[in-house]
Amino acid sequence: MAQQNSVSNPCILITGANGFVGRWLREELQNALPPSARIISTFKGGGNSDITRSQRTEVAIELDIEDEQAVDEVIETWRPNVVIHLAAVSHVLEASASPKQTFAVNLNGTIALACSVRKFCPTALFINIGSSEVYGSSFIGANAPLDEETLLAPTNVYATSKAAADLFIGQMAKSGLQSVRFRPFNHTGPGQAENFVVSGFAAQIARIEKGLQPPTIKVGNLEARRDFTDVRDIVSAYVTAALSPPERFAGGVILNLSSGTARRIGDILESLLAMSQVKIQIVEDPARMRASEVSYVAGSSAKAGRLLQWSPQIPWETTLRSVLDYWRASV
Template identity: 45%
Template sequence: MTHRILVTGASGFVGTALLQLLEREHAGCKVFAFGHGEGQRNPIDLRDRDAVDGAVREIQPTALVHLAAVAAPSDARNAPRHAWDVNVTGTMNLAESVMRHAPEARIVYVGSSEAYGASFQNPAGPLTENAPLRPVNIYGATKAAADIMIGQLSYEGLRAIRFRPFNHTGPGQSDTYVVSDFARQVAEILSGKREPVIHVGNLEAERDFLDVRDVVRAYATAAIRVSENGPDCVYNIASGRPRRIRDILDALIVQSGIDIEVREDPAKLRPNEIPIAYGDASKARAELNWTPLVPFEQTLADVLGYWRRACSPR
């Protein structure tokens, strides 16, 4: 059997990492990469039901990995209606088209740990997949709504696997996200482009961080190797270890080898900040044979290296 894998959001940070993994380790698969926006290959607007329908009907995928989304919480907060249209209606368009035109295909829905929201308050330990979805921001709400919708459609025959990944980073990530933001600032200091001062938001929050290369291994496994489907096929992708944001910044400063002043910037503070969020991925370990492999120190070094190359004189 030749796998025909349709990847939405293929031009994004995670999509790029997934395509690289599929090309490197699953060369026999036929991959159809869909992005969005001017200049992207195979652009498709998920809100356009007819366009989505036509693409799925033509490709006849054996699996669809759905990464396309308004993915930054700040972007969702600034344009909430757009976030709902893309993250929920766009997901519905894809799911309905798969059920109509490729009913045997598996849809791998990539949600978010942000869907748990207030369930992180006063937890007894890392959250499992049984924790209630109680989103506290617009991004989390859209991802929770689409997650529930995919779960409901699986009762009607949609062959779905749902993931709830926790924070992940790696080389190439936008500086909209905290690790990449810190690394960019450190790289600019090292290249002489700014004074030795880093501007930060809340450093006391604790989050569960992963390397994007570990995360996309789970998605590829689900698309190619997993045969189970159904309402219970939902998995946290997590390290199970919370890391304080301040400790991540300190590690990057140590890697820089220089003294850097840290200043709080009120503009970088997020509303509805959850103090600590981490997840239990034992179900993914048991059923998908997935576990994170990349040491976090290596992840930080790779992100800093990426930004040092980006900031170096051409």
């Protein structure tokens, strides 16, 4: 059995390590950690080829966080100093199509993981990755970025499951779990699936440029405004937290991660089109319109700035170009 590692010899366990954010997080950790550190990258199912080719500090383990016994075995064996919990059903439409499965993963999986950490490595820091979606209808009528004191008012299955998990970790913090609850706002970057808006636009443009798609892009609501940050800035906050003394997060601190700027979706598309090499027509698609859409979403990350000295560093234009270039190389 592995012994619990000291702070000078950290062991960091990640769930959902083979996802979009997980891949960027692992790269950032590899750059930040000393050679003696260890990353335990857990994942469910396939898509783990990049993990099996990982660096010497990383161990890859298949783990279903719905399986409480399997979770216990992994946590008891490795006894990490830090757990970064990314694993989730993360797409709103996918979550709505399967509510029971979404709650099984997003809530029950979080409960299993947190309880196992309390049992086998009670001094470990539990970093819970939530979502700004938990604020839901609190955005209605807002005209300034919302902070962490905002009422949780989720409006879809995904958001409700994440709010429940967030609240559970908050309750566990009062019982002694050392934890920080991140609520990241929209983030994008190279490697994101195209069922997310920025990546979806970029993928279509890349296909059009290569003649693989007619020169039209089907769109939903272009008037909505959303707060976007580069995924590489987001994971830098997770790494900073992972390398911080756990007592910094006494009581289960909640931290928004956001740019503070609400960007119109139509303007994002126009910026990407301006980077294109061909003329492209925009066509509205009723099937892409979301009925419960709120018009304005933006968050204040002032608290993360104070506690972690964090703020977004990557220019938005750089983010957009990197997403488009990723799809140009991929299609």
